[in-house]
Amino acid sequence: MEASYLVVARFAKPHGLKGEAIVFVHTDRPEEVFIAGRELVPVDRAGRPTGPALTIERARAYHRRWLLKFRGIEERTPLESWGPVALGLAGELAPPADGSLAAHEMPGCVVFSRGARVGTVTSLIPVPGGALLAVDVEGREVLVPFRPPILVRVDRDRREIEIDPPAGLLDL
Secondary structure: OOOOEEEEEEEEEEEOOOOEEEEEEOOOOHHHHOOOOOEEEEEOOOOOEOOOOEEEEEEEEEOOEEEEEEOOOOOOHHHHHOOOOEEEEEOOOOOOOOOOOOHHHOOOOEEEEOOEEEEEEEEEEEEOOEEEEEEEEOOEEEEEEOOOOOEEEEEOOOOEEEEOOOOOHHHO
C-alpha cells in the first residue's frame, strides 16, 4: 500500500534568485516541521506522492508564510514551473488536534448549517489569510471561509463540518 502524507505546506511562488520558495503553511507547528534535513514530498489532494522528496536546506518564517530553501535547487528557474504544489510529510507528526482535520481528509466531509445538510466538501483551497472550503451544494460549487465565526465545529470521527454562514453566502 502506498504511503499517505500529511499536507503541511503549499508552494506559493519562488522568492529571489537563489532557489528559495515561499510556502503557505498548513500546520500549526511550522517551527517543528520546517527544519534543515526534513524531507517534504510533493503530493496530490489525497496525500499520495507525485514526485521525489525534497530536503529542506534552511527555513525561516516570512510574514505569515515561510521561506524554504531545498537542497539541490540553486536558482529560481526550477521553481517557476511548480504551480500550486502541495508538500506532505510522512507520519512524523501527531494527528491533528481534536476539532480539526488534515487538508487531505476534508474531501467527502458533509457540511451542515443550523442542523441542515448543506453539501459535501470537494477540496480545501489555500488563499492569503486562510483557506476556503469548496462545497458541492446541489451540483454547484460554493466557497466558504474556513475560519471562525463561520466555522463552528469539525467532527473528525463523523467527518462532519458545521458552519454558520452569513445570510446569502450559500446563494452566491
